[in-house]
Amino acid sequence: MSDWMNDLPDSARAYLEGRRLDEVECLVADLAGVARGKAMPAGKFARQSQFYLPNSIFLQTITGGWVDMEGENWTEPDLILKPDLSTASAAPWTGDWTLQVIHDIEDQAGNPVQVAPRNVLKRVVGLYEARGWTPIAAPEMEFYLVARNTDPNQPVKPPIGRTGRPAAARQAYSMSAVDEYGPVIDDIYDFAEAQGFEIDGILQEGGAGQIEINMRHGDPVRLADEIFFFKRLIREAALRHDCFATFMAKPIQDEPGSAMHIHHSVVDAATGANIFSGADDEETPAFRHFIAGLQNHLPSVIAMLAPYVNSYRRYVPDNAAPINLEWGKDNRTTGIRVPVSGPESRRVENRLAGMDCNPYLGIAASLACGYLGLVEGRDPRPQFSGDAYAQDADIPQHLSESIELFRSNQAMQEVLGPEFCKVYAAVKETEYQAFLEVISPWEREHLLLNV
Structure with missing residues (x-):
């Protein structure tokens, strides 16, 4: 078992007992509560400490459109996603052995992104x-x-x-x-x-x-x-x-x-x-x-x-x-x-x-x-x-x-x-x-x- 897997909750460890983890889904909630993120092979997840998504995920409407914020520069800079392993849980409906992990979101200076809903609740x-x-x-x-x-x-x-x-x-x-x-x-x-x-x-x-x-x-x-x-x-x-x-x-x-x-x-x-x-x-x-x-x-x-x-x-x-x-x-x-x-x-x-x-x-x-x-x-x-x-x-x-x-x-x-x-x-x-x-x-x- 990879070192990072030693930090998983008991339920995730029990789900994977005797099995090989195939995939990890890196998730955040947008303003609507829709799960955004990316899925990757477990091996790649183990080699990286952070991941990236553009800040525009928080400017998307429920219809899939985008908000044109006055004064905003649409360069879509990356936000930094860091896994909160305490949230790791099974995705038992998938065809392979998959974990979901909710990620904390920071800007490139290391500050919590204020518009991220999970950060609003933490605030x-x-x-x-x-x-x-x-x-x-x-x-x-x-x-x-x-x-x-x-x-x-x-x-x-x-x-x-x-x-x-x-x-x-x-x-x-x-x-x-x-x-x-x-x-x-x-x-x-x-x-x-x-x-x-x-x-x-x-x-x-x-x-x-x-x-x-x-x-x-x-x-x-x-x-x-x-x-x-x-x-x-x-x-x-x-x-x-x-x-x-x-x-x-x-x-x-x-x-x-x-x-x-x-x-x-x-x-x-x-x-x-x-x-x-x-x-x-x-x-x-x-x-x-x-x-x-x-x-x-x-x-x-x-x-x-x-x-x-x-x-x-x-x-x-x-x-x-x-x-x-x-x-x-x-x-x-x-x-x-x-x-x-x-x-x-x-x-x-x-x-x-x-x-x-x-x-x-x-x-x-x-x-x-x-x-x-x-x-x-x-x-x-x-x-x-x-x-x-x-x-x-x-x-x-x-x-x-x-x-x-x-x-x-x-x-x-x-x-x-x-x-x-x-x-x-x-x-x-x-x-x-x-x-x-x-x-x-x-x-x-x-x-x-x-x-």
Whole structure:
């Protein structure tokens, strides 16, 4: 075994035990969360300590276009990729023995590249650590299994289950519904085990073919890495069984959207105690300040939590998605929920993030709001009781509005990094303008002959 392989995680070493490693995939996440990078023979990977990609990978839109940044010189200088071997994990769906490795990204002077999503999250986590705090996250992943859709003009449909019938909607928590596509679930479990990922639970959500995976709480960067990997392994598991997995926020009309709910707590780095609970097990000022930070600053980062025009189709009253910034205990109609828990695990759940967001940026945005709340020391609005869907919406309803709010919050820009915010806003604006140029089936159906 090569010396570098001695530093691999136990799960990667176990996967390769008695086998010869063929290939290494060197990966980074772009602004959309798409895996970019290069694959190479294992022998070549062992001989190199760093690799290179052009800086333009962070100026690419979801449609494959490019952002023309004012004042930027399009020489596409190389960025330096350095492997983080702690992230090495199997790619068990491949035909040979392959490892995936997430890479850190630096410029040629050795500085972290500010626009790289993983570095944005590290920056926010570093602000917590500088104040003696350790942020803890626990994401939930919702997604749909759908029938193969090779024509974008056709609506997305539920997959055919083992009974030969399409997956049924409105079957939340049904074990029979999960069994309908059991072979896909089995492969998800097997792939996750090979990659060393621990799943806290899998359940059927309310939509037809909609599944939720809960993850154990832990370090935000590590969990974002796992979601980045999970999206890929879930897609691969679905393809093995002649269906697609989609993480669109709203893939099917009249069905619930897919969220990435994020549970947050913060512990004292010195004592390990949850700063949301006091010596008497009661809620602390820090707990209230964190909630206030979410209420005061979430509107300015909705562009990161709901990054596409489709994302806003999820924010529908009475459809398992929030439309507001109210907070409540054990109340799923509020955008900010405090789950039932003991004092040691007191936490706050942000229900606004969609599953279409980049996991690094979604978690970074949510943590940034909580951080500003802790620093500002303000109190939240009174706890909400009852049905918060009866309230008026107080979050942006369109991507264009979200982009403007994102650009206007100077405090948030300092937390996330000014250079990142400039590039991210430009990419989102370019994507939005591209969407406005598309003529939709609705327009052809209702306007072509009627207006």
